[in-house]
Amino acid sequence: MRTAYSVETVRTAERELMARLPGGALMQRAAAGLAAACADLLGRVYGRRVVLLVGSGDNGGDALYAGARLARRGAGVAAVLLAPGHTHPGGLAALRAAGGTVAAPGAAEDLIDRADLVVDGIVGIGGSGGLRPGATPLAARAAGSRAAVVAVDLPSGVEADTGEVRGAAVRADLTVTFGTHKPALLVDPAREYAGTVRLVDIGLDLPSGAALEALQHADVAALLPRPAAESDKYRRGVVGIAAGSARYPGAAVLAVSGALRGGAGAVRYVGPAGQAVIARFPETLVSDRGPHRAGRVQAWVVGPGAGDDADTVAEVLAEDVPVLIDADGLRLADPGAVRARTAPTLMTPHAGEAAALLGVAREEVEEARLSSVRELAARYGATVLLKGSTTLVAAADGGPVRVNPTGTPWLATAGSGDVLSGLAGSLLAAGLPALDAGSVAAYLHGLAGRFASDGAPAGAHDVAEAIPEAWRDVRD
């Protein structure tokens, strides 16, 4: 499991470790890791031109000590001091002692234009609110230059705990982060600014309460349902799909296509698209008698392509089994009925649907994904999977939010969300708790999207057909 911790937790762990170590030891560990990463990126250090952008805090100190290490290996290193009266004194002395220089006022732009590497030590976990005016043109100059840009701990200007970007920020090719990932390195839009992320171990001892968790192959493999010798189709779990309408029969077909590949032993379909479903998937158990009388299921999926069928949504919400609500179902569901449920509920909105539920503009959700998904989960007393560039899954009772690491923008194709809802519903029916069902489904769906696309456009049905390959890849 990859984890990310809040600034507050990092600060506490840092204090505890510093109390046991000689002064400055942590910063030296950070600077050594940073200098090694810079050297790897440069290939050859001797004779290279390095510019350090140095702010007022320890983030600048890291940059200065790493710059000193590079200068000792023969790089030409110049520091641009953004807060000249408040520069880390030990770091500045180390740089000077190693032969590095401080840029004269007005020389920064020229130096950046000629640099091989720009190191962003403007601000780290002590920052908030986007780059300040003095730093903004330098960050833009670095982005437009041929130099590689390495961010120290975080790209300066992003919000460490939320992944929000409230103003100008540095665009890095590589971010070297210390002790643990920070949420901004895993959540868009900030994640986009970080480039490749390299984690340097500085010995921090972190508690169990991470802010974010990202499942890896081994975590998913351990959660995947697997039929045992005694299994039959009912014991494996039956998933009910209440989806589709005369207008959108395809949503039903796609949700069933995901459900058939999600580990449940059988898929029941109720709704007006039975003919289309059977034509494509003859193994589906089709009923036109509504959710109550369709036969037993261990989980329901309701909403994809449902049009205005509020009665079916209400009927499903009244069932005492796990329910996944997607698409039109999110709009049609009575919030009170969702909150009143005692069996697990998993809601799977995209940003637009989440915005409608929260009563805000879509952009507000996209700019603040983490707080949006937490807020929705708390309001509805449900597990919420927020789809999009970074897919997040939050439980109602707080705790670490799961961030999906496998997504690809090739998934942004009509109907791929329907496949996801069927897949997640199937995992619910197979017995996974809602947080696991949502995050495992997003993981497999992302991998399937990658396999189906392989760099070229793929349709939602291709994504569904690639789910078994994703499943095998995880299990290998």
Ligand SMILES: NC(=O)C1=CN([C@@H]2O[C@H](COP(=O)(O)OP(=O)(O)OC[C@H]3O[C@@H](n4cnc5c(N)ncnc54)[C@H](OP(=O)(O)O)[C@@H]3O)[C@@H](O)[C@H]2O)[C@@H](O)CC1
């Ligand atoms: N934690 C650890 O384990 C380790 C941490 N280490 C390193 O220390 C870093 C944290 O250092 P830090 O605490 O000195 O804060 P830092 O980020 O340098 O900010 C300094 C000052 O900048 C200012 N400022 C605020 N916003 C701003 C903005 N938008 N743009 C510009 N300036 C802004 C604000 O001061 P103000 O000007 O408001 O008075 C703020 O106080 C951490 O990221 C890592 O690199 C490693 O060395 C070892 C292990």
Ligand SMILES: Nc1ncnc2c1ncn2[C@@H]1O[C@H](COP(=O)(O)OP(=O)(O)O)[C@@H](O)[C@H]1O
């Ligand atoms: N930019 C993106 N990067 C990664 N995944 C994306 C992106 N945009 C959309 N997706 C994924 O594509 C799927 C689209 O689902 P959804 O918006 O419900 O579409 P539809 O309603 O057409 O099925 C979701 O799994 C979502 O996470």
Ligand SMILES: [K+]
């Ligand atoms: K930085």
